[in-house]
Amino acid sequence: MKVLFIGDIFGKPGRNLVSSHLPAIRSRFDFVIANAENAAGGFGLNKDSFSSIVKAGVDCVTLGNHAWDNREVLSLIDDPKIVRPKNYPSGAPGRGAASFDVNGERITVTNFLGRIFMNPLDDPFAALEEILEQDNLGAVFVDFHAEATSEKACFAWHFDGRIAALIGTHTHVPTADTRFLTRGTAFQTDSGMTGPQDSSIGMGLDAAIYKFRTGLPQKNEVAQGPSIFNAVELDLTGNLVTRMARYSFLEGQESGKLEGEIFQGVNDAK
Ligand SMILES: [Fe+2]
Ligand SMILES: [Fe+2]
Structure with missing residues (x-):
């Protein structure tokens, strides 16, 4: 199963790039x-943004610390395509894991929030353990x-060999540590975002710089200009990723580029 994971889609520029670029490469992925x-x-996430992302070819959407920022998400959250962080307190709407059958193979998508420099939440380690106790998960993908x-x-290494892949999100900056851990889990600290490149992690620079320089509040606006599409490709054989690569495409360029491409033929986890 060939899987593409797209990092944090940011605002209209990010959505527009997903709509224009994903259909061009969609046939490469299952x-x-x-x-x-x-x-x-x-x-x-609101209704219009969700429907445009799905229409572009996305099969499953994960969330993060901004999960509840737009109230419209409450009318969407039970959609089987949406996975929100599992470690919100019990009673939060939606689900923290969802399984999908794709061409006779199975993948379970999960999402967790960290707790360092973030709002306090339940223990993500215990939350993933709870999921891994279930049967028939197939390959487990984690968006941490x-x-x-x-x-x-530490989250990736703790679950090395028990999950197919852990790709981090939230910082909006892709990391160059694409690798297989020793027991076979595919890992990259952060996928980076899909949104305006000349920005403060997606927001306009003028307001962001003003805030840093003065400490005064300033309204953030989504930045303009060309967007960058940041993603990670994962080729799965059964529950093991046998190839992974960072994929990026800068709006206006003719084609995307692959970096940090890694192949592995053996699962040392079993
Ligand atoms: Fe984000
Ligand atoms: Fe975030």
Whole structure:
């Protein structure tokens, strides 16, 4: 199963790039996952942004700390395509994991929030353990939405060999550590975002710089200009990723580029 994971789709520029670029490469993949916590103007997910992302070819949407920012998400959250962070307190609407059957193979998509420099939440380690106790998960994909690289690394290493892949989100900056861990889990600390490149992680630079320089509040607006499409490709054989690569495409260029491409033929986990 060939899977594409698209990092945090940011605002209208990010959505537009997904709509224009994903259909051009969609046939290379069997299943497409995208983090859409910033899809609606940078804050959360609304009906129009969700439908445009699905229409472009995304099969499953994950969220993050901005999950509840747009109230319209409450009318969408029970859609079987949406997975929100599992470790919200019990009683939160929606689901933290969803399984999909794709051409006779199975993938379970999960989403967790970190707790370092983030709002306090339930223990993500215990939340993933709870999911892994279930049967018939197939390949487990984890979107770990967290700020601290150390927390992301420790989460990935703790579950190495028990999950197919862990790709981090939230920082909006792709990391160059694409690799297989020793027991076979595919890992990258952060996928980067899909949104305006000349920006403060998606927001306009003038207001962001003013805030840093003065400490005064300033309204954030989604930045303009060409967007970057940041994603990770994962080729699965059964529950093991046998190839992974970072994929990026800058709006206006003729084609995307692959970096950090890694192949592995053996699963050392079993
Ligand atoms: Fe984000
Ligand atoms: Fe986030």
